[in-house]
Amino acid sequence: VRRLVLLGTGTGVGKTHLGSLLVRAWGERGQAAWGLKPIESGVSERADEVTDAERLWPAAQRPPGWPSHQRALRDPVSPHLAARREGVELSVDATVGWVMEAEAKLVALHDNATQAMSLVETAGGAFTPLSATATCADLARALGPAFVVLVAPDALGVLHDVSATLLALHAVGCSVDAVVLSESRPDDASTGTNSGELEENVFPRLRAAAPSLSRVFRVSRTSPDLNPLLDAWATFP
Ligand SMILES: Nc1ncnc2c1ncn2[C@@H]1O[C@H](COP(=O)(O)OP(=O)(O)OP(=O)(O)O)[C@@H](O)[C@H]1O
Numbered sequence: 001v002r003r004l005v006l007l008g009t010g011t012g013v014g015k016t017h018l019g020s021l022l023v024r025a026w027g028e029r030g031q032a033a034w035g036l037k038p039i040e041s042g043v044s045e046r047a048d049e050v051t052d053a054e055r056l057w058p059a060a061q062r063p064p065g066w067p068s069h070q071r072a073l074r075d076p077v078s079p080h081l082a083a084r085r086e087g088v089e090l091s092v093d094a095t096v097g098w099v100m101e102a103e104a105k106l107v108a109l110h111d112n113a114t115q116a117m118s119l120v121e122t123a124g125g126a127f128t129p130l131s132a133t134a135t136c137a138d139l140a141r142a143l144g145p146a147f148v149v150l151v152a153p154d155a156l157g158v159l160h161d162v163s164a165t166l167l168a169l170h171a172v173g174c175s176v177d178a179v180v181l182s183e184s185r186p187d188d189a190s191t192g193t194n195s196g197e198l199e200e201n202v203f204p205r206l207r208a209a210a211p212s213l214s215r216v217f218r219v220s221r222t223s224p225d226l227n228p229l230l231d232a233w234a235t236f237p
C-alpha cells in the first residue's frame with residue numbers, strides 16, 4: 001500500500017475534488033484505490049448533503065458495512081470545536097490506528113495490493129486544529145511514510161499561502177512532496193500565472209524548507225490531466 005495524504009492551504013481549496021479524481025484514475029489503471037476522510041465536521045443527517053467521505057469513495061464502491069468515517073461530527077466548524085461540543089476528543093494516534101486498520105482490511109480483500117492507493121483527506125487547512133494539542137499537520141506527519149500533497153487554489157494570494165504553509169509545515173517536521181493548484185476559486189488576474197511563479201520565484205527561496213519541490217501540478221476544470229501527479233506518487237521512494 002502506498003499512502004497519499006491531502007493537506008490544504010485552507011478549507012474549500014479542492015482537496016476532495018482532487019482526491020476523488022485520483023482514486024478514480026488509479027482504479028481505472030486497474031489498481032486498488034480508496035479514499036478515506038477519517039475526520040469530517042458538518043456531517044448532518046440530511047440525505048441531500050453529500051459528505052466528503054462519500055465524494056472521495058462512494059458507498060457503492062466500498063465493502064458492505066464499511067464505516068464512512070472514524071469521526072463524523074455534526075457542527076460545520078473546526079473539528080476540535082465540533083468534537084468538544086459532542087463531548088469527544090480527537091487524537092492523532094486513534095486516527096492513525098483507524099487508517100491502518102482500514103488499510104489492513106482492504107488489503108486483505110485484494111489479491112495484489114502492493115501498488116494500492118490509500119488516500120487520506122485531512123479536514124480543512126494544514127493547521128486546522130484537531131484537539132488542544134494537534135493539527136492536521138501533526139496527523140499528516142504521523143501518517144508517514146506517505147506522499148503528502150498540498151492543495152491550493154489557482155488564485156490571488158496563493159503565493160503567500162503556499163509559502164507560509166510550506167514554511168510552517170517544515171517547522172513542525174512535515175514535509176510536502178507535491179503542490180497542486182486547483183480551480184476552486186473564480187478566475188482572477190493571477191490565474192494561470194501562479195504555477196510558474198511558484199516554480200520560479202517561491203520554491204527557489206524555500207529550498208531549505210522544501211528541497212524536493214520543483215514543479216507544480218494543476219488540476220484544471222476542463223481537462224484534469226492527473227497522469228503527471230500519479231506518476232510522481234507512484235515512483236515516490
Ligand atoms: N480543480 C477544480 N476545478 C473546478 N472546481 C473545483 C476544483 N477543485 C475544487 N473545485 C470546487 O471547489 C469547491 C471546493 O472544493 P472541495 O470540496 O474539493 O474542497 P476541500 O478542500 O475538499 O474542502 P474541505 O476543506 O471542506 O474539505 C467545490 O465546489 C469543488 O467542486
Ligand SMILES: [Mg+2]
Nearest residue numbers: 015016052121
Ligand atoms: Mg473536502
